[in-house]
Amino acid sequence: MTEKYDAIVIGAGHNGLVCAALLGKAGKRVLVLEANEGVGGAAVTRPFADGYSVSACAHLLYQLQPEVTKELGLRPRLAADNIDTIVLGDGGAHVRYSADGIKGVGQEDADRYRAFQKRMQRFAGLLQTYLNKAPPRLGTRDRQSLFTLARLGLDLRMLGREHMQEFLRVIGMNIYDELVENFDSPLLKGGLSVDAVLGTHLGPRSPNTILTYLYRLAGNNGRVAVPAGGLGSVSEAIANCARDSGVTIRTGMPVSRILVDNGRVAGVETESGEQFPSLTVVSNADPKRTIMELVGARHFETRFTHRAHHIRMRGNAAKLHLALDGLPTFEGLDKKDYAERMLVAPDENYVERSFNPAKYGETSPEPVMEIVFPSFRDESLAPTGKHVLSAVVQYAPYRLKGGWTDAAREAFRQTAIRTIARYAPDIEQRIVASEMLTPADIEREFHMTGGHWHHGELTLDQFMFVRPVAGAAQYQLPLDGLFLCGAGAHPGGGVSGAPGRNAAKAILAREKAS
Amino acid sequence: MSNAEVEQRMLRSPFYPRQAELDMLSAWHGWKGYQAADAFYCEDMEYFAIRNSTGVFDLTPMTKYRITGTDALEYMDRLVTRDMRKVQPGRVAYAVWCDDQGQVIDDGTIFHLRDNEYRLCSQERHLDWLTAAAIGFDVAVTEETADVAGLAVQGPTSFSVLSNMGIKGIGELKPFGLMHADFRGSELMISRTGFTGDLGYELWIEPGKAIDLWDALFEAGKLHGIRAIGTHALNLARIEAGYLQAGNEFLPADLTVRPGRTRSPLELGLEWLVDFKKPNFNGRRALAEEKRRGSRWRLVKLDIEGNKAAHNSYIFAKAKRNRAAIGFVTSAAWSPVCKQNIAIGTVRAPHGAVGDSVWVEVYYQREMHWSRVMARATVVDKPFWFPPRRGATPPGPY
Numbered sequence: 001m002t003e004k005y006d007a008i009v010i011g012a013g014h015n016g017l018v019c020a021a022l023l024g025k026a027g028k029r030v031l032v033l034e035a036n037e038g039v040g041g042a043a044v045t046r047p048f049a050d051g052y053s054v055s056a057c058a059h060l061l062y063q064l065q066p067e068v069t070k071e072l073g074l075r076p077r078l079a080a081d082n083i084d085t086i087v088l089g090d091g092g093a094h095v096r097y098s099a100d101g102i103k104g105v106g107q108e109d110a111d112r113y114r115a116f117q118k119r120m121q122r123f124a125g126l127l128q129t130y131l132n133k134a135p136p137r138l139g140t141r142d143r144q145s146l147f148t149l150a151r152l153g154l155d156l157r158m159l160g161r162e163h164m165q166e167f168l169r170v171i172g173m174n175i176y177d178e179l180v181e182n183f184d185s186p187l188l189k190g191g192l193s194v195d196a197v198l199g200t201h202l203g204p205r206s207p208n209t210i211l212t213y214l215y216r217l218a219g220n221n222g223r224v225a226v227p228a229g230g231l232g233s234v235s236e237a238i239a240n241c242a243r244d245s246g247v248t249i250r251t252g253m254p255v256s257r258i259l260v261d262n263g264r265v266a267g268v269e270t271e272s273g274e275q276f277p278s279l280t281v282v283s284n285a286d287p288k289r290t291i292m293e294l295v296g297a298r299h300f301e302t303r304f305t306h307r308a309h310h311i312r313m314r315g316n317a318a319k320l321h322l323a324l325d326g327l328p329t330f331e332g333l334d335k336k337d338y339a340e341r342m343l344v345a346p347d348e349n350y351v352e353r354s355f356n357p358a359k360y361g362e363t364s365p366e367p368v369m370e371i372v373f374p375s376f377r378d379e380s381l382a383p384t385g386k387h388v389l390s391a392v393v394q395y396a397p398y399r400l401k402g403g404w405t406d407a408a409r410e411a412f413r414q415t416a417i418r419t420i421a422r423y424a425p426d427i428e429q430r431i432v433a434s435e436m437l438t439p440a441d442i443e444r445e446f447h448m449t450g451g452h453w454h455h456g457e458l459t460l461d462q463f464m465f466v467r468p469v470a471g472a473a474q475y476q477l478p479l480d481g482l483f484l485c486g487a488g489a490h491p492g493g494g495v496s497g498a499p500g501r502n503a504a505k506a507i508l509a510r511e512k513a514s
Numbered sequence: 515m516s517n518a519e520v521e522q523r524m525l526r527s528p529f530y531p532r533q534a535e536l537d538m539l540s541a542w543h544g545w546k547g548y549q550a551a552d553a554f555y556c557e558d559m560e561y562f563a564i565r566n567s568t569g570v571f572d573l574t575p576m577t578k579y580r581i582t583g584t585d586a587l588e589y590m591d592r593l594v595t596r597d598m599r600k601v602q603p604g605r606v607a608y609a610v611w612c613d614d615q616g617q618v619i620d621d622g623t624i625f626h627l628r629d630n631e632y633r634l635c636s637q638e639r640h641l642d643w644l645t646a647a648a649i650g651f652d653v654a655v656t657e658e659t660a661d662v663a664g665l666a667v668q669g670p671t672s673f674s675v676l677s678n679m680g681i682k683g684i685g686e687l688k689p690f691g692l693m694h695a696d697f698r699g700s701e702l703m704i705s706r707t708g709f710t711g712d713l714g715y716e717l718w719i720e721p722g723k724a725i726d727l728w729d730a731l732f733e734a735g736k737l738h739g740i741r742a743i744g745t746h747a748l749n750l751a752r753i754e755a756g757y758l759q760a761g762n763e764f765l766p767a768d769l770t771v772r773p774g775r776t777r778s779p780l781e782l783g784l785e786w787l788v789d790f791k792k793p794n795f796n797g798r799r800a801l802a803e804e805k806r807r808g809s810r811w812r813l814v815k816l817d818i819e820g821n822k823a824a825h826n827s828y829i830f831a832k833a834k835r836n837r838a839a840i841g842f843v844t845s846a847a848w849s850p851v852c853k854q855n856i857a858i859g860t861v862r863a864p865h866g867a868v869g870d871s872v873w874v875e876v877y878y879q880r881e882m883h884w885s886r887v888m889a890r891a892t893v894v895d896k897p898f899w900f901p902p903r904r905g906a907t908p909p910g911p912y
């Protein structure tokens with residue numbers, strides 16, 4: 001037993017760091033224990049080939065909450081901001097859109113896109129208010145909960161009758177129907193489909209994909225940025241902020257269990273057997289791992305562990321990193337376009353079809369991809385004149401039939417490269433080295449159960465009041481002294497910092513109340 | 515469809531051939547899919563066999579689960595409200611288990627067979643709950659209702675009957691103890707348990723040896739008044755013993771739809787079974803909160819004046835006007851052995867403290883016409899029937 005801490009944060013993911021920094025600013029003595037050698041969790045920049053580095057999991061910044069940056073005094077350095085999305089078309093006929101406008105479609109589609117964006121932004125704005133608050137607890141007399149709940153009702157009503165009805169109509173819906181009803185351009189429908197399903201185990205025809213789309217917009221109105229130095233630089237900045245507030249961060253210290261004494265949290269033990277006592281433990285690990293592995297079912301009640309066990313969190317996205325000796329040639333793209341975000345999603349049915357095999361434990365033969373060249377505006381990531389391609393490749397189910405063997409990984413890597421070659425035929429000649437991270441690899445490297453980026457599917461049954469599960473939606477788990485602060489808690493995944501900030505507030509509020 | 519096919523719709527216990535020979539009433543009912551007898555020839559005579567000689571009740575339909583694995587103790591300890599670490603191998607424990615809201619799912623007996631091995635017996639089926647509870651534990655939960663034949667052998671001469679059968683060491687078996695004996699090459703498990711509140715045992719054996727066991731038992735009991743008994747006789751005995759029955763004194767929480775219709779162990783007089791010293795068990799948080807805030811209901815045992823059984827009666831605080839019911843009777847009977855009009859009921863707290871007088875509205879029928887009396891009743895603490903022989907080791911021969 002060593003120095004006593006007011007709180008121990010398990011995991012130096014960006015949310016864990018935000019939470020630790022805010023607790024530190026409030027005068028708490030905080031220790032952060034991180035399993036990996038560096039901070040950042042899934043928001044990390046690391047080398048993957050000689051001279052080449054990449055944001056190894058999340059690779060774009062579009063949700064970091066102004067509340068978080070303001071309170072921490074952060075000013076992330078951006079290599080590019082408000083980048084366009086280019087949905088790649090055959091023969092160089094691409095569609096290009098951003099939060100502000102659209103190019104490459106007919107006038108009718110363009111008008112409708114603006115109307116669609118306006119409508120979605122309005123709903124996303126409603127959601128945005130609630131990203132930065134703990135969800136109200138239902139069936140309680142707690143004043144804060146009742147107030148937030150009343151506020152939610154009021155905010156809904158304040159949309160106006162027509163918009164409220166529309167909101168209630170679409171919130172559980174699939175995005176496919178909405179897109180088909182609104183647009184003609186296959187590329188536009190394909191691109192927006194991807195925006196709704198990226199990082200999920202959902203296809204555009206799955207219910208609830210309007211919600212995932214709104215969640216994406218809610219972060220920052222759909223505005224996408226590329227941080228200089230990769231996502232790892234954002235984590236480093238938060239870590240520095242935490243250290244400035246007196247937080248101790250120790251890396252290479254995997255926590256093996258959370259110590260429980262007489263029905264309450266007593267500290268943590270690392271894999272090396274070292275114990276750190278503390279009456280408050282905040283887990284940035286995913287809820288399933290926290291509840292079922294780090295603590296263990298015996299310390300919770302049956303229905304609760306039953307729910308935790310059944311949190312849906314099987315990742316379905318793989319990550320492809322290519323080290324290139326030069327930029328590949330995409331037909332119909334200018335040089336500056338390589339700073340933008342490219343999507344492989346020729347139409348909405350392509351996206352749904354690419355999801356189909358995943359339901360049966362198979363990878364997509366024609367995957368959906370989100371491609372960026374982070375080195376294009378950031379020379380720190382690759383040797384001069386050379387480049388890095390970073391892509392999210394869907395779908396690659398965590399529970400692959402036959403398992404994620406080396407052969408399966410290699411086959412999917414080739415599938416992904418073949419898919420890029422459809423638009424950039426010279427891609428293969430440019431490749432110096434490559435890396436494919438399957439959900440199994442992501443689980444191993446980032447310690448996320450199921451390799452699920454969002455620490456649990458963002459669906460209505462795992463959202464707000466019931467995220468991650470009923471009985472744990474207000475950051476506090478039903479074990480005294482134990483809190484969640486990661487993406488598995490409200491509001492969910494993405495590099496937003498919101499769960500970490502909300503958790504810190506909940507911990508401090510609780511202390512004040514007791 | 516022939517009659518034979520209709521009968522086959524219910525499972526039959528391996529003891530059925532012998533029961534069918536004794537059956538004079540054809541009064542059967544369903545018990546969790548099994549055919550079980552209300553009574554075989556006369557429920558009064560069967561009842562008196564329990565109290566005066568030996569009654570034999572077929573326990574086979576009782577739901578049985580086997581829980582095995584290295585986490586079996588931890589699992590049981592979280593499942594039930596009492597401290598299972600105190601229940602050594604070779605011991606049996608009465609226990610109650612709750613949902614996360616601290617509401618009773620069921621009560622039953624837990625047999626600690628060996629290290630890492632338990633049998634749980636209950637009236638209702640619980641595979642869903644037990645399986646959900648097993649998540650995160652290294653245990654296997656197996657339904658073994660049909661794999662084990664069971665007989666309850668209850669009454670003052672039951673010890674003599676089993677001694678006559680040549681079971682060695684039966685005299686040393688203490689209440690809530692269990693032992694294993696050899697019966698014609700099979701393992702016979704005997705526990706000193708029962709649902710009658712009297713001296714008695716329960717016998718457990720593989721179904722293939724059921725008939726042999728029945729025959730040996732009845733042969734050994736020939737001169738000790740051994741009789742087969744049905745559910746009606748047993749029910750009267752259990753009311754005298756003050757035991758709860760799922761479906762009567764409480765509804766299993768997982769089968770209850772309406773809010774407020776479930777009961778917590780504290781509301782069922784089972785606080786002695788709830789060990790708040792345990793850091794965690796299912797329902798603990800809710801029960802601790804209930805203990806702090808006070809319970810809504812209280813189970814009462816009632817000694818009622820008069821001799822009309824108070825079936826389904828409302829219970830009142832006052833006999834006269836301006837009265838509202840404070841609760842109702844859940845089980846009632848005239849007790850032949852106690853010569854008492856007894857009942858078990860549920861009343862709203864804070865009514866029903868031991869020693870309180872309450873009023874019971876009894877309806878009864880004589881030659882078609884109904885009458886009503888308000889009978890005074892006293893809340894009592896002890897079971898109505900608790901003979902010294904129940905706890906004596908060795909039990910005396912009768």
